Amino acid sequence: MAHPSAAPSERDGPTPVVRVRAVTVAFGGLLALRGIDLDIARGERLAIIGPNGAGKSTLFNVIAGDVTPGEGSVVIKGVECVHRPSRYRPRLGVARTYQKARALAGLTVRENIYLALTGHRGRHLALWRSSTDRRTDEEAAEVADRVWLSGQLDAVAGELAHGQQRQLELGMAIATRPDVMLLDEPASGLSRGERERLVELLESFDEDLTLLLIEHDMDVAFRVAHRVVVMADGERVTAGTPAQVRSDPRVHRIYLGTEAPS
Numbered sequence: 001m002a003h004p005s006a007a008p009s010e011r012d013g014p015t016p017v018v019r020v021r022a023v024t025v026a027f028g029g030l031l032a033l034r035g036i037d038l039d040i041a042r043g044e045r046l047a048i049i050g051p052n053g054a055g056k057s058t059l060f061n062v063i064a065g066d067v068t069p070g071e072g073s074v075v076i077k078g079v080e081c082v083h084r085p086s087r088y089r090p091r092l093g094v095a096r097t098y099q100k101a102r103a104l105a106g107l108t109v110r111e112n113i114y115l116a117l118t119g120h121r122g123r124h125l126a127l128w129r130s131s132t133d134r135r136t137d138e139e140a141a142e143v144a145d146r147v148w149l150s151g152q153l154d155a156v157a158g159e160l161a162h163g164q165q166r167q168l169e170l171g172m173a174i175a176t177r178p179d180v181m182l183l184d185e186p187a188s189g190l191s192r193g194e195r196e197r198l199v200e201l202l203e204s205f206d207e208d209l210t211l212l213l214i215e216h217d218m219d220v221a222f223r224v225a226h227r228v229v230v231m232a233d234g235e236r237v238t239a240g241t242p243a244q245v246r247s248d249p250r251v252h253r254i255y256l257g258t259e260a261p262s
C-alpha cells in the first residue's frame with residue numbers, strides 16, 4: 001500500500017524504479033531528512049533542488065547507498081536496498097557520478113572507459129592490457145561516442161577540459177549499462193558553454209534511462225528535468241513540472257534571501 005503522505009502522482013501509475021518511503025536521517029541531533037517519500041518512474045528525469053542544507057545530498061546518498069537512514073525504506077526495482085551498501089547498486093543497474101572527477105588523471109579516455117567496463121565485468125585492467133580484446137575496444141569506442149569523446153580516446157584524462165572530464169565521468173557510468181543514473185551536481189564548476197553542452201548531452205541519452213540529479217544550477221535542473229522536487233529543512237516542500245515549480249510562491253519564499261529560481 002502506498003504511504004499516506006505520498007504525493008497523488010506517487011499513489012497511482014506504474015511501479016516506480018526507485019521508491020523511497022519515510023526516510024529519516026539524523027546526524028547527531030540534527031535531522032537532515034524528516035520522513036521523505038519519493039518515487040522515480042522509469043525513464044523519468046528528476047531534479048532535486050533546495051537551498052543549502054536542505055538535505056538534497058543526504059537523500060541522494062541514501063538512494064546511492066552511501067548513507068544508511070535511521071528509518072525508512074529504499075526500494076530499487078522491487079528490491080529493498082536500505083541496508084545494502086553502495087557496491088550493491090550496480091547489480092541493480094544503478095550508476096552514480098561524483099562532483100569530484102573519479103577518472104584516473106594519468107590514464108587515457110580509452111583506458112578509463114576500459115576500467116569502467118572491466119570493473120563492471122569483474123575483470124582486471126592488467127588482463128586487458130596483456131591481451132587484445134577487440135570487442136571491449138569497440139565497446140570503449142561506442143561509450144566514448146555516446147558522451148561525445150570519440151576524438152579524445154587517446155587523450156590523457158587529466159589534460160581534458162573540465163567539461164570533457166565531466167563527459168568522461170558520465171561515460172564511465174554509461175559503460176556499466178545502467179537503467180538509473182544518479183548525477184551529483186553534474187554542472188558544478190562548468191563554464192556556461194560547458195553547461196549548455198552538458199544539458200544537450202543529457203537530453204541525448206536513451207529515453208528509458210532514468211536520471212536523478214541534484215543540481216544547484218537552476219537553469220540546468222529545470223531544462224533537464226521532467227519533474228522537480230523541492231526540499232527545505234529535510235522535508236519535501238513541493239514537486240511538479242519545472243513550470244509549476246518556477247511559479248510556486250512557496251519555492252520563491254524558500255529561496256528568498258538565497259537564490260531565486262530564474
Ligand SMILES: Nc1ncnc2c1ncn2[C@@H]1O[C@H](COP(=O)(O)OP(=O)(O)OP(=O)(O)O)[C@@H](O)[C@H]1O
Binds near residue numbers: 051054
Ligand atoms: N556527515 C554529516 N555529518 C553531520 N552533519 C551532516 C553530514 N552531512 C550533512 N549534514 C548536515 O545535514 C544537513 C543536510 O545536508 P545536505 O548536505 O544533505 O544538504 P544539501 O541540501 O545537499 O546542501 P548543499 O546544497 O549545501 O550541498 C545540513 O545541515 C548538513 O550540515
